[in-house]
Amino acid sequence: MQIATWNVNSVRARLERVLPWLEARRPDVVCLQEIKCQDEQFPREPFEDLGYQIALWGQKTYNGVAILSRRRIEGVVRGLVGDGEGSEARAIACQIDDFLLLNLYVVNGEKVGSEKYAKKLGWLERLERTVAERFPSSERIVLCGDFNITFDDRDVYDPAAWHEKILCSTPEREALGRVMRLGLHDALRKFDQRPGVYTWWDFRTKGFERGQGLRIDHFLLSESALAACRGVEVDLEARGGPKPSDHAPVLATF
């Protein structure tokens, strides 16, 4: 079983990259973030034609998350504990086989100390409550998506330049750490301890062309899921070529 996560930065704008990629890689499950469309605007047919069921929580213009699965999707839950009417579409959960899956698009936070930064920390607190209440660590838990947080300097191309900047600040890392402490493990680090594994590169600075990226897309697994995990791979090829997303897909094999 292979599960992928990919911030596609608009599913409609990315169709010509995502569909051939699905045909080539054929992952069983794909968690998409930033689909940037409402439910009724989601291009269902081409995915269904490839054999995928779809669970989604769309939103106009911003955010939006979707789960594609070749295996039966059960028990779909949108949002986090404490989400109200009008909450942003940033989280969707379901069960597939014996995996409890939570697909996340964490608030970016813009700038340390900003209003959006405070919102990010508040959202992460609700993520912590959600995992504590709905994702018992005794189960096979898979949290994946765009966390918009690096774990440590190995995830950052220029740690000095990014020191205490957004995506790298101590309060963000500690907030994510409190989620991890509920019994989750950073799956990539089971297989690769080296610095320089990145999943996102800024368009504006031509980050990918310069090899300047950050690792902010993660697979966080409970103990039993981690034990079943056989590998985690970033597909760099998908970040190159015409009209790419600014994120590469990450695949976990079980």
Add this chain to the structure above:
DNA sequence: ATGGTGGGTTCCCCA
């Protein structure tokens, strides 16, 4: 220190 690009919307926001 600033702005660069890219996506979606609507005359600008978000990343």
